[in-house]
Amino acid sequence: MCLTSPSGCRASLFPATSDDCLLFQHPIGGQTPGASRPIRSALALAVFLLGPVLVVSPLSAQTESGSANEAGEASSKEATTTPVLPRDDDEEIEQFLADLSTEEAQKARAALQAFRQANDQLSETMYQMRATYIRYHNEIDRSRSAQNQFRNQRAKARQQMATVLDRAVELVRRMPTPEAAHFLDAIVRHRTANHHYDEGTFQAARQLIGIGQSQVFVTRAAARAGTTCGKFDTSRKLYEALQPDQMTDTDRRLLIQLADIEKQHEREQMLLEQTDRESLPRVLLSTTQGDVLVELFADSAPSTVAHFLKLVEQGFYDGLDFSQVTGDVLALTGDPTNDGRGNSGEFLVDEFGKDNSHPALRGSLIMAKIPDGRGGFVPNSASSQFAIAYLPLPGASQQQTIFGRVIEGMHAVCSFQEIDPTKKSDEKGLQLPPDSILRAEIVRPPAEPLPEPKYIDLEKMVREALALRDSSQAPGVPKEQEAITEGKMQADATTPEAGR
Numbered sequence: 001m002c003l004t005s006p007s008g009c010r011a012s013l014f015p016a017t018s019d020d021c022l023l024f025q026h027p028i029g030g031q032t033p034g035a036s037r038p039i040r041s042a043l044a045l046a047v048f049l050l051g052p053v054l055v056v057s058p059l060s061a062q063t064e065s066g067s068a069n070e071a072g073e074a075s076s077k078e079a080t081t082t083p084v085l086p087r088d089d090d091e092e093i094e095q096f097l098a099d100l101s102t103e104e105a106q107k108a109r110a111a112l113q114a115f116r117q118a119n120d121q122l123s124e125t126m127y128q129m130r131a132t133y134i135r136y137h138n139e140i141d142r143s144r145s146a147q148n149q150f151r152n153q154r155a156k157a158r159q160q161m162a163t164v165l166d167r168a169v170e171l172v173r174r175m176p177t178p179e180a181a182h183f184l185d186a187i188v189r190h191r192t193a194n195h196h197y198d199e200g201t202f203q204a205a206r207q208l209i210g211i212g213q214s215q216v217f218v219t220r221a222a223a224r225a226g227t228t229c230g231k232f233d234t235s236r237k238l239y240e241a242l243q244p245d246q247m248t249d250t251d252r253r254l255l256i257q258l259a260d261i262e263k264q265h266e267r268e269q270m271l272l273e274q275t276d277r278e279s280l281p282r283v284l285l286s287t288t289q290g291d292v293l294v295e296l297f298a299d300s301a302p303s304t305v306a307h308f309l310k311l312v313e314q315g316f317y318d319g320l321d322f323s324q325v326t327g328d329v330l331a332l333t334g335d336p337t338n339d340g341r342g343n344s345g346e347f348l349v350d351e352f353g354k355d356n357s358h359p360a361l362r363g364s365l366i367m368a369k370i371p372d373g374r375g376g377f378v379p380n381s382a383s384s385q386f387a388i389a390y391l392p393l394p395g396a397s398q399q400q401t402i403f404g405r406v407i408e409g410m411h412a413v414c415s416f417q418e419i420d421p422t423k424k425s426d427e428k429g430l431q432l433p434p435d436s437i438l439r440a441e442i443v444r445p446p447a448e449p450l451p452e453p454k455y456i457d458l459e460k461m462v463r464e465a466l467a468l469r470d471s472s473q474a475p476g477v478p479k480e481q482e483a484i485t486e487g488k489m490q491a492d493a494t495t496p497e498a499g500r
Helices: 020-024 039-050 068-074 090-098 102-137 144-174 178-193 199-210 216-228 232-241 249-256 258-274 302-313 458-472 479-493
Strands: 282-287 290-296 324-326 330-333 364-367 386-389 402-408 437-444
Touching: 090 102, 102 144, 102 178, 144 178, 144 199, 144 290, 178 199, 178 216, 199 216, 216 232, 216 249, 232 249, 232 258, 249 258, 282 302, 290 302, 302 402, 302 437
Parallel strands: none
Antiparallel strands: 282 290, 282 437, 290 402, 324 330, 330 386, 364 386, 364 402
16 A cells, blocks of 8 residues: 655555456466366366465364354344255255245245356356466467457356355255355355455355354454445454454454444445435446446545546556555555556645545545655645555545545456565565556546646645744754654655655
8 A cells, every 4th residue: 555755755545567468367276076066167267267266165064153153143034044955966955845835945946946057157157268268378369359358258257156146145045055055155265365345245154154154264254244234233243253363453453443434334325325426427447357447426525536537538547557455455556656656746635524525445445645654644645546445444534535436346356466565575486467457447427527636736845844844943942842843844855756
C-alpha cells in the first residue's frame, strides 16, 4: 500500500508493464485419483488454470473447534446437521431419500441433478481452457485471439464455478453427498487462500459447519465472510468458538473492530439507498486476471472522481502494475514508476469526513496518501495511487477519500499475485510477475458534468512549512514544540516530490 517519493518519503494507505502472457503463467496442479464423478477433475483443472490452491482433501468428521458447529447451526435454522453420506453411491443415496418425505425427496433429487449438471458444464469449460493453455504454452497459437479466447473461457468458468457453488450449497442442505461436500471444502480452502470472502464463501462454510466439518479454517472463513456481508451476530459467535491461538492477525483485527465495521456497514447501506446509482459513473478495469467493474461516488467525492476519470481518459492507468498486494488487506495500483514514487503530478484536496462520505468496506476504492511519519498522513497528498480493499478497513475513511467500490469482478482482484515491495526478492526462487491493469475505460460517464478537480499548491505548502520551522526556532520556544514543528516541516517539505 505504500508509495515513495524521490526523496525517500513513503506514502501508504496506512500510517505505518502489462503482459498478456501473464494469463498463462499458472502453476500446474495434478488430478486427485479415485474420483468417481468428474467433480474432482474439474477442481484439478481449476488448480491448473484458476489458481494453485484449489485442492480436494479428505473430509474429517473431527472438529478442531467444538463449539463452531453450534455457532454454525445458530446462524440459520436451515443449516443441516445431517452427517455427510459415506459414499457417492446410488444405493446410499436411495436409502437416504427413502427416509425423507415425498416432497423433500423430490427436492433432494432435483438438487442432485442440478449440481451434477452444473458441474459437468464447468468440467467442459475447464477442459476447453486447458486446450487453449496447452496450445499457447507449446507455441502452437500465441495470437491475440487465443489470449482473448482464454480470457473469455476464464470468465465463463468463474461464472460456472459460482453456479456450482450455489448448487452444492443447496444439495448439502438437502442431501450432503461427498461430491458436494468435497466441492464446498475445496472452495472454502481456495477462497481463504485468495482472501475472497463474500456471500458464497459464507454459505459454503456455514453448510460445512452444519454437517460437522468445523475445522478451524472453515470457522475462520465463515466469520470473515460474515463480517463482509453483514452477518455480524454469526461472526461474533464463530469467533467466540475459536481459541486465541486459532485466530490469525486478520481475525483478531476483525473481532476488535467488529462493532465499528457493523456501524459502517449499516451506514453504507443507508448511503446506497439514498443514492441514485444510475447516475454514478462506472469504469471497467481490464486486468490480467479478468475484468473489474467499479462504481464511483461522484456525489460524495466529486473532485476525486473527476480527477480519476481524467486520468482514465488519458490512458494513465493502462499497463500499470498492482505494485503492492497484501492478503486480507488490499491491492494497490496507480504508480507509473512501479517503485512507490510515481504520481500524476497533481495532488488532490481531501474529501473525507462529510455527511455522505462512504466507509472503507470490502471492494472499496481508497486513495492512498503520504504518511507524515507520526502515525498520520500528509494532508491533501492523494494523487494517482489507489487501493481496493479485501476486507473492511474502518480507520481508512477517517483520513482518506473513499471514492468508489467494486460492483463486479472481486474474484479477479482476489486472484492478484501477492506483492510485498518491502521484501527483497529471492533470486533463487520463482518470481511471479505482478498483475496489472491492461486497460481502463469509462463505460458509463457521469449523469451530469462534474466540477473541476480541486488541487493544492504544493510549493506554497512547502514555503509555509519552512516558515513554521523558522518561527519555531525563535527564543523561548520549548524544545518539545520545536521537535514537533521540525517533524511537520520534514513531512510537508517532501510532499512536492512524493509518490502518491
